[in-house]
Amino acid sequence: MTKANAGTMSGAKMIVKALKDQGVEVVFGYPGGAVLPIYDEIFLQNDIRHVLVRHEQGAIHMAEGYARSTGKPGVALVTSGPGATNAVTGLTDALLDSIPLVVLSGQVPTFMIGTDGFQEADTVGITRPCTKMNWLVRDTERLAETIHTAFHVATSGRPGPVLIDIPKDVQFATADYVAKEKVKASHYQPRVKGDIDQITRLVELLEKAERPIFYTGGGVVNSGPAASQLLRELVDATGFPITSTLMGLGSYPASGQNWLGMLGMHGLYEANLAMHGCDLMINIGARFDDRITGRVADFSPHSVKAHIDIDPSSINKVIRVDVPIIGDVGHVLEDLLRVWKSRGRKVNKDGLAKWWKQIAEWKAVNCLDFKNSDKTIKPQYALQRLEALTKGMDRYITTEVGQHQMWAAQFLGFEAPNRWMTSGGLGTMGYGLPASIGVQIAHPEALVINVAGEASWLMNMQEMGTAMQFRAPVKQFILNNERLGMVRQWQELLHGERYSHSWSESLPDFVKLAEAFGCKGIKCSDPKDLDDAIMEMIRYDGPVIFDCLVEKHENCFPMIPSGKPHNEMLLGEAETQGVIKAGGAVLV
Amino acid sequence: MSALNITKGSTSHSAYDLRDPYAEVIESHTLAVIVANESGVLARVIGLFSGRGYNIDSLTVAEVDHEGHRSRITIVTRGTPQVIEQIKAQLGRLVPVHEVHDLTVEGPSVQRELALIKVAGKGEQRIEALRLAEIFRANVVDSTLESFVFEMTGTPEKIDAFAELMRPLGLREVARTGVAALSRGV
Known part of the structure; x- marks a missing residue:
């Protein structure tokens, strides 16, 4: 702590200064007793914008939307006790989807910790399993350093949420500010370069493979735009087919000719069968999630598997791989391309030609086909129209969780990374509306649409107030089937059509609700009116709640039932009778 | 079947019963984990074991380097080789963990x-x-x-x-x- 530092200041001032030094432009937060000194400092400056949310869960999801759409860490500020506990769902969501967040929480003064003080909770205890790392700062002298370290940890290696719990007396006390550059380098420096011998082994496999497939995930998005560029170069140069998880959509463009569409439980037929039948699987930044693998024992039984991941614990966790490469996707792909090119850019052309012929046959099944109607709006049709009418626009999509989410993944095409924000790992209903606001705050001029189901949307609908206050013209495209669609679908398939509590009764009138918030409400129930209504939504200069009344009993296909392998997909209603046995029913 | 002459890689059991005791032999391993001696680090390590369902047969912890703020946690755990590898990888990625040594495989x-x-x-x-x-x-x-x-x-x-x-x-x-x-x- 030298004179070169910016001098002595209160902890609260230090927090705001440290955030500025970290390049933070926006903080999503909600005030309360234990963070009042910080809010006082926020009041006294204009560099950092504060977005007042309506519920702390909203703050975290907004920060997630902000982070996912910009590649920068999202920052949230909450008070002690209930403020912190309300943040827990969002933190867990960010942990499972590897979203970099820095969350600051207030805490009762150090001398009151452990006395069950007003709005006291053991925040570091509660959030330890749902953060990548957290800290309770007991001393103002350690505060700036801890904040700088927190940003480093949140954004290094596999990104994730971190939390700093700051007692109120630490905010009031003064100490010397420690600049970002003065902080001792953290020992936490995850390795980014992959092992060159393993990369060379993978190149040898690439050269010979008859039926290869790239299976990509959120790690490509997290690695940054350069990783997506390298991926595109690799795919186009090798001519291999590529599929992606829900989290990785956009890394390779949906219009790209090697694109097979999303894989997994509601993935495309051709993508899943290609995964099942491949002889070389190259996993790039994905984690063999159970939505992807189906029954593990029968997962892609004849393939050699390579796995590129920055997190060593992802390797061999679920699926044993033959070529593990620990490193950052961008760095590894760069080396991979270099080695492959230096060895003469070889691929097994004959094998590939046959493989693509086989894939063409699977594609011909046209697995996303659905029976359209001219009387009711089919949810798939609504998304097809949304896609057609917004294609080419500067568009960002968020979703809630359920059937609409899967249909959005199937029917909307993403040409670039960071354009698709969805709760993948945790499956958090209520994510989409606040996330859309976070995205809109980061991209004020863009078209931001939250594809929602009415049940999910209601979970955080209070955030419409935030959208109004901060003039975030987010479009809430609600596919309203008056059902908890995915729950209903599982009850139909697994529980003898006993629809236990899976319908939405006493729904609000969404148009009146929009009016109550002061924004625009649109209701549409006739397929003939849909295009005009969507255009009206897009053109309106402000937030819109679009109540799209859709077919109530539509099921989401294709579907790999729980406990089934990839090659036992269901393509439509006719195939669903009695397919899921008791063994599958116990799985989620 | 494949032009690639490498043993195939899929596991023989489901993600839902990864720790099927009949699938593979259970081994006992002694791990030495060098951690930063800061508050909450032991809770983090123990929470990892309970949260992911790993066994702890024995656990000791004490500061071993006062100057460097290092503690040494010795854990005796049990599991299939795959689970043991997971435990080490999961420990290794905890931010306050500096080193993980498997004394059972790293020599006598x-x-x-x-x-x-x-x-x-x-x-x-x-x-x-x-x-x-x-x-x-x-x-x-x-x-x-x-x-x-x-x-x-x-x-x-x-x-x-x-x-x-x-x-x-x-x-x-x-x-x-x-x-x-x-x-x-x-």
Whole structure:
């Protein structure tokens, strides 16, 4: 702590200064007793914008939307006790989807910790399993350093949420500010370069493979735009087919000719069968999630598997791989391309030609086909129209969780990374509306649409107030089937059509609700009116709640039932009778 | 079937029962985890084990480098080779963890545990307990006319064996420290 530092200041001032030094432009937060000194400092400056949310869960999801759409860490500020506990769902969501967040929480003064003080909770205890790392700062002298370290940890290696719990007396006390550059380098420096011998082994496999497939995930998005560029170069140069998880959509463009569409439980037929039948699987930044693998024992039984991941614990966790490469996707792909090119850019052309012929046959099944109607709006049709009418626009999509989410993944095409924000790992209903606001705050001029189901949307609908206050013209495209669609679908398939509590009764009138918030409400129930209504939504200069009344009993296909392998997909209603046995029913 | 001549990679069991005890042999491993000595680090390590369903047979922790703020956690755990690898990888990615060593696979190691064992008895039983304690090189650290407290160090198996022998001779209480372990040689 030298004179070169910016001098002595209160902890609260230090927090705001440290955030500025970290390049933070926006903080999503909600005030309360234990963070009042910080809010006082926020009041006294204009560099950092504060977005007042309506519920702390909203703050975290907004920060997630902000982070996912910009590649920068999202920052949230909450008070002690209930403020912190309300943040827990969002933190867990960010942990499972590897979203970099820095969350600051207030805490009762150090001398009151452990006395069950007003709005006291053991925040570091509660959030330890749902953060990548957290800290309770007991001393103002350690505060700036801890904040700088927190940003480093949140954004290094596999990104994730971190939390700093700051007692109120630490905010009031003064100490010397420690600049970002003065902080001792953290020992936490995850390795980014992959092992060159393993990369060379993978190149040898690439050269010979008859039926290869790239299976990509959120790690490509997290690695940054350069990783997506390298991926595109690799795919186009090798001519291999590529599929992606829900989290990785956009890394390779949906219009790209090697694109097979999303894989997994509601993935495309051709993508899943290609995964099942491949002889070389190259996993790039994905984690063999159970939505992807189906029954593990029968997962892609004849393939050699390579796995590129920055997190060593992802390797061999679920699926044993033959070529593990620990490193950052961008760095590894760069080396991979270099080695492959230096060895003469070889691929097994004959094998590939046959493989693509086989894939063409699977594609011909046209697995996303659905029976359209001219009387009711089919949810798939609504998304097809949304896609057609917004294609080419500067568009960002968020979703809630359920059937609409899967249909959005199937029917909307993403040409670039960071354009698709969805709760993948945790499956958090209520994510989409606040996330859309976070995205809109980061991209004020863009078209931001939250594809929602009415049940999910209601979970955080209070955030419409935030959208109004901060003039975030987010479009809430609600596919309203008056059902908890995915729950209903599982009850139909697994529980003898006993629809236990899976319908939405006493729904609000969404148009009146929009009016109550002061924004625009649109209701549409006739397929003939849909295009005009969507255009009206897009053109309106402000937030819109679009109540799209859709077919109530539509099921989401294709579907790999729980406990089934990839090659036992269901393509439509006719195939669903009695397919899921008791063994599958116990799985989620 | 494949042009690629490498053993295939899929596991034989489901993600939902990864730790199927019949799928593979269960091994016991002793891990030495060097951590930053900061608050919450032990909770983080223990939380990892309970949260992911791993076993802890023994756990010891103490600061070993005051200047460098380092503590050493010694964990004896059990699992299939795949689970053991997962445990090490999961420990390794915790931010305050500096090093993870698997002493079971990194070459020979010494393992020691300290135990205090209270035995109560009279007459021949009491003499027999003392005689066995001598054979096991246990020290008497407390004595009354009706009881002894023995102190002994050794491998967990040696302590198990001694405690087992004391059972018919009036074993009352056992306190054990858990295993401390170091690799042999430099």
